Amino acid sequence: MPRTLPDLTHKALRRIRPLAFETNASFVERLARAHHLTTTEFLNGLRIYRPKISPAREHDYGPHTPTELYLNVGARACISQYTGIPETHLAHALPCWKEHRDRGSASETRPGGAIRPSDLPAVIGCPHCTVARTGQARPILRYLPHHRLVCTRHRTWALGPHTLHGVPVPHAHALLHQTPEIVLAHNAHLRLTRRWGPDADDAIAQAARLTEHWRRHAPKTEQIWPARARLIGNGEDASMWEALAREAITYPETITLARLLIRQPSTRYHRTQPDQPHPLHEVVARLLNRRWLQNPVHYPQDLSHYIRYAPRHPIDGTAYRHHTKPIGHKADTIELTQLGYQPPRPRVKRHGTRGR
Structure with missing residues (x-):
């Protein structure tokens, strides 16, 4: 049986906060890894429907093409509730947090999302700062502005x-x-x-x-x-x-x-x-x-x-x-x-x- 997360009425076992300018995919992956789950298992545990790969842009994918996880309004609400971080804070830290084209409110939308190539240039942040902030040496993709x-x-x-x-x-x-x-x-x-x-x-x-x-x-x-x-x-x-x-x-x-x-x-x-x-x-x-x-x-x-x-x-x-x-x-x-x-x-x- 696949592993599942605690019910959404409970808070996350570990508080994982996003880094400034981090990608959605990186943040969700860190949440899953903190609970010893894969990203798919994490989303399934939150009852978030498996994100779809946009068929119209499937030909754009390649071995070195950076991709992003775009979450709809329902999925964003689920992650915010589970982590205990208000959506305003998540939107402030994650540039693509609200980039999904939403239709309807969170109560009407089935939690899900889409995976497609990123429209913004993402780079790996300073490895020393990453270790200081997260305690891990894994690289984190971030949409750093030029002056950062x-x-x-x-x-x-x-x-x-x-x-x-x-x-x-x-x-x-x-x-x-x-x-x-x-x-x-x-x-x-x-x-x-x-x-x-x-x-x-x-x-x-x-x-x-x-x-x-x-x-x-x-x-x-x-x-x-x-x-x-x-x-x-x-x-x-x-x-x-x-x-x-x-x-x-x-x-x-x-x-x-x-x-x-x-x-x-x-x-x-x-x-x-x-x-x-x-x-x-x-x-x-x-x-x-x-x-x-x-x-x-x-x-x-x-x-x-x-x-x-x-x-x-x-x-x-x-x-x-x-x-x-x-x-x-x-x-x-x-x-x-x-x-x-x-x-x-x-x-x-x-x-x-x-x-x-």
Whole structure:
């Protein structure tokens, strides 16, 4: 007979609380594991109907596609009642807690849900913080906003899922112990966010697109980013780490450029002819300490689409805080070769012939 949980009139045997920005699937799995049950047994014990896999998107599934458990209003009420955690608290911590398309009230809806690929980018949170919060070393997937990817206490940067020729890359974090400039940039990022709120997000997103373009097309004279990649990778395949930790590699320059865009609206880029110098080129080259950025050939021809930022007003009074959905595109596993990484070819041993 399958194992069942205590009746819902009783509270959970162990109090398991969600981590900020945790996925629904991770939280439910931790609840089940705390009671020595599988996720299926846990849901069955709560009389939650087995979640359905959306047939319309079944072709989107793959070995590296992150999936999410979307719970309907009835299932959410069951879990809230069993754990003793109000739904308002669960919705505050779990970004996708209410993402299911509900029809009817909790009393009218049969508890259930759906499993489908996540629409948000999920990363593995800092492993040291996870152990401190949960007492276990199991990785926990979280929808961390961009300004939460860095853990300043343990000097880690949470990377997204990556593959190389379809095989998962066994690196979930970049270590920042030898790159203090990245941690300093993170502190500047937080100050921008607190003061400017969503405007800072827009400026940083545009600056990140531009620095990524520069990283991919940087001349051989560029030495700072490759050196930073070697430090992050601890000497292991610097070219791979330059692609794998691309956001961390260019992070100090991204934040510096974003501060320029948000504080000086006059720097907005106006459309010019290709390869035509612009006053902004010299300003950026001097600000980022890159002489090669004075050459307009290193800028994309559609730069007016990259830099189109016009700040509104700084936030007065309370500080701005990300709550749920981080900035970013759909959560897809990123292939390293698409980021410009070309793995070295294996050496072929040549066997010479002996003379007779």
